[in-house]
Amino acid sequence: NAGVTQTPKFRVLKTGQSMTLLCAQDMNHEYMYWYRQDPGMGLRLIHYSVGEGTTAKGEVPDGYNVSRLKKQNFLLGLESAAPSQTSVYFCASSSGTGAGELFFGEGSRLTVL
């Protein structure tokens, strides 16, 4: 079982470059989430989606965009990367009926120089 898969796992960008992180889940989950994890800050929600074609802002959405064109995929985009976006990004999904239990991907470590 693949569960939640994130690509790429590591990436180094220069300030101003753009990139997209891909999250794919094979559990037929309705809800998907992007979090960022920073030392001493825990996990903070960037954007989320409650179904195909829908997205919503989380706690720290600035500088990011997302799309959910297919139910199984949730893309996180950085249009113009900044050093403050250096972080570990986690994608998660939920069935929506498990009252909040999230299943996480293995994370994507992004460094912006």
Next chain:
Amino acid sequence: AQSVSQHNHHVILSEAASLELGCNYSYGGTVNLFWYVQYPGQHLQLLLKYFSGDPLVKGIKGFEAEFIKSKFSFNLRKPSVQWSDTAEYFCAGISGGGADGLTFGKGTHLIIQP
């Protein structure tokens, strides 16, 4: 605003010591609570969860947590820790029926010394 706070950011224990990690939440109405663990270099895994019913919840690897509504707390416990319990522990919550994701505490870095 909904929030989850963890009391201890860094905890160092010796093997076989007892563990209690504090977690307090601030939610109106019903709340679902979780503890997740993140081993070094790995993703988050669910330790245990509370939805309703028995306030003492048992999870994997000998962990348990007690939901005390009057204290807005959901502390994680383990009677005897092992070196392999070294990890980052996160408490998280969501209002009942909410779809906007879990709110996480800032985490507790637990180090178990052999």
